[in-house]
Amino acid sequence: MEKFERQCQSCGMPLEGGMQAGTESDDSKSLMYCQYCYKDGVFTNPDMTLDEMKNVLDETIGKQGLKGKMFAWLGKKQLPSLKRWKQ
Numbered sequence: 001m002e003k004f005e006r007q008c009q010s011c012g013m014p015l016e017g018g019m020q021a022g023t024e025s026d027d028s029k030s031l032m033y034c035q036y037c038y039k040d041g042v043f044t045n046p047d048m049t050l051d052e053m054k055n056v057l058d059e060t061i062g063k064q065g066l067k068g069k070m071f072a073w074l075g076k077k078q079l080p081s082l083k084r085w086k087q
């Protein structure tokens, strides 16, 4: 499957131009995670499980238009292969 060039390794969101990148503890931009998942060098929701992340994406699917639905669907399929969830 085609992958985004750069995407959050927690939720699968594309990281475009660093705009949505999370921050490290030294305030630099994270190269791996988005601002919703990762802030100041830690996950914003460290206890979240893969299933909970899928639920978040399901809610996203409910709220977004067609483009968001497509992305959320794709993202959900990719979740298990992302760095945060891979074992």
Ligand SMILES: [Zn+2]
Residues within 6 Å of the ligand: 008, 009, 010, 011, 012, 013, 033, 034, 035, 036, 037, 038
């Ligand atoms: Zn994320």
